[in-house]
Amino acid sequence: MSSALPFARRHIGISPSDAVTMAQSVGCASVDELIDAVVPESIRKRDALHLPAPFTEEQALKYLKSTMSQNRVMRSFIGLGYHDTFTPPVIQRNILENPGWYTAYTPYQAEISQGRLEALLNYQTMICELTGMDVSNASLLDEGTAAAEACALALAGKPNAKSVFVSDKVHSHVLDVIFTRMEPLGIKVIVGDVFKYQADAETAAVIASYPDTHGVVHDLTVVVAEAHKVSALMVVCSDLLSLALLKPPGDFGVDICVGNSQRFGVPLGFGGPHAAFMSVKDALKRRMPGRLIGVSKDVHGNPGYRLSLQTREQHIRREKATSNICTAQVLLAVMASMYAVWHGPEGIRAIAKRVHRGATWLAEELRKAGFALTGENFFDTLTVQVKDAHVVLSKAVEVGINLREVDPIHVGIALDERITAKELIAVLHAFGIPQPLHPCDLDADAPLAFDQKFGRLTPCLTHPIFESYHTETEMMRYLRRLEQRDIALNRSMIPLGSCTMKLNAAAEMMPMSWPEVNALHPFVPADQSEGYRAMFAELEAWLAECTGFAAVSLQPNAGSQGEYAGLLAIRHYFEAHEQSGRDVCLIPVSAHGTNPASAVMAGFKVVPVACDDAGNIAFDDLRAKAEQHSEKLAALMVTYPSTHGVFEEGIKEICALIHQHGGQVYMDGANMNAQVGLTSPGIIGADVCHLNLHKTFCIPHG
Numbered sequence: 110m111s112s113a114l115p116f117a118r119r120h121i122g123i124s125p126s127d128a129v130t131m132a133q134s135v136g137c138a139s140v141d142e143l144i145d146a147v148v149p150e151s152i153r154k155r156d157a158l159h160l161p162a163p164f165t166e167e168q169a170l171k172y173l174k175s176t177m178s179q180n181r182v183m184r185s186f187i188g189l190g191y192h193d194t195f196t197p198p199v200i201q202r203n204i205l206e207n208p209g210w211y212t213a214y215t216p217y218q219a220e221i222s223q224g225r226l227e228a229l230l231n232y233q234t235m236i237c238e239l240t241g242m243d244v245s246n247a248s249l250l251d252e253g254t255a256a257a258e259a260c261a262l263a264l265a266g267k268p269n270a271k272s273v274f275v276s277d278k279v280h281s282h283v284l285d286v287i288f289t290r291m292e293p294l295g296i297k298v299i300v301g302d303v304f305k306y307q308a309d310a311e312t313a314a315v316i317a318s319y320p321d322t323h324g325v326v327h328d329l330t331v332v333v334a335e336a337h338k339v340s341a342l343m344v345v346c347s348d349l350l351s352l353a354l355l356k357p358p359g360d361f362g363v364d365i366c367v368g369n370s371q372r373f374g375v376p377l378g379f380g381g382p383h384a385a386f387m388s389v390k391d392a393l394k395r396r397m398p399g400r401l402i403g404v405s406k407d408v409h410g411n412p413g414y415r416l417s418l419q420t421r422e423q424h425i426r427r428e429k430a431t432s433n434i435c436t437a438q439v440l441l442a443v444m445a446s447m448y449a450v451w452h453g454p455e456g457i458r459a460i461a462k463r464v465h466r467g468a469t470w471l472a473e474e475l476r477k478a479g480f481a482l483t484g485e486n487f488f489d490t491l492t493v494q495v496k497d498a499h500v501v502l503s504k505a506v507e508v509g510i511n512l513r514e515v516d517p518i519h520v521g522i523a524l525d526e527r528i529t530a531k532e533l534i535a536v537l538h539a540f541g542i543p544q545p546l547h548p549c550d551l552d553a554d555a556p557l558a559f560d561q562k563f564g565r566l567t568p569c570l571t572h573p574i575f576e577s578y579h580t581e582t583e584m585m586r587y588l589r590r591l592e593q594r595d596i597a598l599n600r601s602m603i604p605l606g607s608c609t610m611k612l613n614a615a616a617e618m619m620p621m622s623w624p625e626v627n628a629l630h631p632f633v634p635a636d637q638s639e640g641y642r643a644m645f646a647e648l649e650a651w652l653a654e655c656t657g658f659a660a661v662s663l664q665p666n667a668g669s670q671g672e673y674a675g676l677l678a679i680r681h682y683f684e685a686h687e688q689s690g691r692d693v694c695l696i697p698v699s700a701h702g703t704n705p706a707s708a709v710m711a712g713f714k715v716v717p718v719a720c721d722d723a724g725n726i727a728f729d730d731l732r733a734k735a736e737q738h739s740e741k742l743a744a745l746m747v748t749y750p751s752t753h754g755v756f757e758e759g760i761k762e763i764c765a766l767i768h769q770h771g772g773q774v775y776m777d778g779a780n781m782n783a784q785v786g787l788t789s790p791g792i793i794g795a796d797v798c799h800l801n802l803h804k805t806f807c808i809p810h811g
Contacts (some may be wrong), residue, residue, distance in 0.1 A: 166616040179640035185511040185630035188523025212598035224591035226414030232446035241359025242388035248442035249385040253286030255367035263314035263342040270313035276303035278321035293712030308338035324490025351488040353461040374448030380631030384438035398432035454570035486559035505539035617807040657791020671799025676711035691743040724753030742772040764794030
């Protein structure tokens with residue numbers, strides 16, 4: 110077959126004759142006749158999409174390479190929860206670049222998911238041991254979301270609470286997400302010095318960082334005690350690698366620990382996706398969002414892995430759910446867990462010590478040169494007082510390094526496992542220090558620089574799994590054994606759900622391993638990410654054409670978060686038009702469980718709408734509910750085609766009815782795969798829609 114064959118011809122599994130046979134089996138002479146019979150003419154798009162002509166795989170890769178080559182890849186010591194890392198080749202080749210791992214469906218069906226479930230159990234074990242907490246989930250979407258979910262968990266246990274207290278030393282983007290999530294719920298976010306917090310009966314949670322955003326390590330014991338006086342939960346955002354050396358949050362009596370596992374072998378990728386985590390005290394496990402992997406035994410005593418507890422609670426509790434999270438960053442969590450398996454406890458501690466040793470040497474050189482540092486105790490991050498931060502940052506860029514501007518007179522330096530002595534000397538040059546006073550030996554056996562009271566006394570990564578696979582032969586075979594316990598799309602079709610019923614093309618996945626794609630820190634200066642920005646603008650324009658909408662955001666990193674962002678857009682639309690009293694959201698009873706959960710999180714009151722036996726919206730009930738709530742109607746959430754896979758004939762009338770009563774239509778784009786090129790949310794009459802890129806386009810699920 111010629112390499113110039115169209116992409117679709119290589120990646121649509123059935124032949125043209127197979128397609129005709131399948132159409133004939135349901136009484137149609139061709140696929141076109143089937144489409145005409147299924148898609149209502151009132152919403153049918155007859156003209157072609159205004160998109161560029163298709164490329165072959167080779168042309169597409171060359172084009173993307175030229176675009177992403179506009180990025181400038183430099184060493185970034187910016188921190189803020191993102192650190193460069195070295196992905197062990199055995200993990201890169203056998204997990205990240207292996208369709209046996211990246212095409213596996215979400216592990217709802219345990220019997221075909223035993224390999225991933227074991228890998229995720231390793232992840233949970235790793236998180237529990239490092240944080241010193243009792244129970245961990247199998248990952249969350251990102252650190253900011255994890256912190257906000259911790260607040261929601263605390264509020265669920267204290268329904269009369271009216272506020273959360275957040276340290277002014279958490280990462281700014283984490284604080285932003287907390288603000289966004291709490292506002293629709295009417296919860297006040299109080300930001301201040303966490304050591305000045307005084308017990309307040311209205312507080313649901315107190316959130317602090319360990320180490321904090323400036324890199325300083327604090328004793329949180331008094332803060333925990335103050336929070337517990339009023340039954341508020343203590344939430345700590347932690348750096349996972351630091352906990353190999355630092356006293357774990359569990360030893361402080363913390364209730365919830367959150368963070369992300371990116372620096373455990375997962376590339377920066379301009380901000381993600383990366384697997385976040387949440388670990389909790391045992392008493393909170395039934396309120397923890399996301400997935401939790403458990404172990405059962407069969408009648409013969411053989412262990413088996415399964416999803417346990419409230420792993421999809423929104424499908425059960427719907428509008429009473431406290432979280433809309435229905436997925437996890439499985440592929441990235443697997444990578445992070447295997448990073449710990451590969452290195453083991455001694456290896457992880459050695460990496461942590463080396464990073465800390467670099468920070469200790471740098472701190473000493475800076476102090477001797479007359480610079481003042483924020484705080485005495487640190488792990489890998491220093492905040493340095495300077496005369497002009499811009500001058501220092503500019504000099505750093507000249508030697509190929511990015512530092513963090515904390516404020517006009519403070520610069521942050523966050524080291525990572527790839528640090529070299531040469532790079533540390535370059536950092537000194539940025540501060541105007543021509544030569545160090547002492548040679549830098551990152552492998553020397555130097556004492557830890559922080560107060561001994563912060564030192565970890567308990568062992569970590571004690572489970573035998575972390576001592577078993579330290580040669581490439583052993584590790585490769587272990588990963589292969591786990592892979593063989595799963596069914597992925599490289600082995601079989603998966604007749605389950607709609608999330609990933611396609612094999613992601615290898616050409617679509619290859620760029621994930623390019624340095625110009627995966628090595629950029631998310632907070633680099635804008636002139637270093639021009640390739641990404643060009644790609645974003647192009648993709649947004651193409652998606653706008655596919656949807657018929659005016660603008661597209663690429664920010665949400667899961668379908669559930671797309672729902673939430675879309676509903677917030679509707680909420681803000683009404684606020685901008687001085688109609689903030691509109692707070693009723695109509696949702697068909699057949700809708701995916703995240704729909705009502707997202708609506709409540711966005712501050713709406715859910716009113717269910719009946720469906721008929723075929724899964725169609727019962728129009729009479731919808732009309733009655735729309736009339737009943739006309740003055741307060743904000744939105745209708747509708748999935749199209751429906752959850753039953755049906756193109757409802759009356760969809761335009763449904764949208765028109767909602768608009769007639771002053772509401773907006775939110776379309777769940779879970780089934781957008783069936784719309785592209787045939788119709789669009791814009792033609793149908795929807796106002797907002799989220800797209801699951803893993804369903805309609807090429808992203809791996811989870």
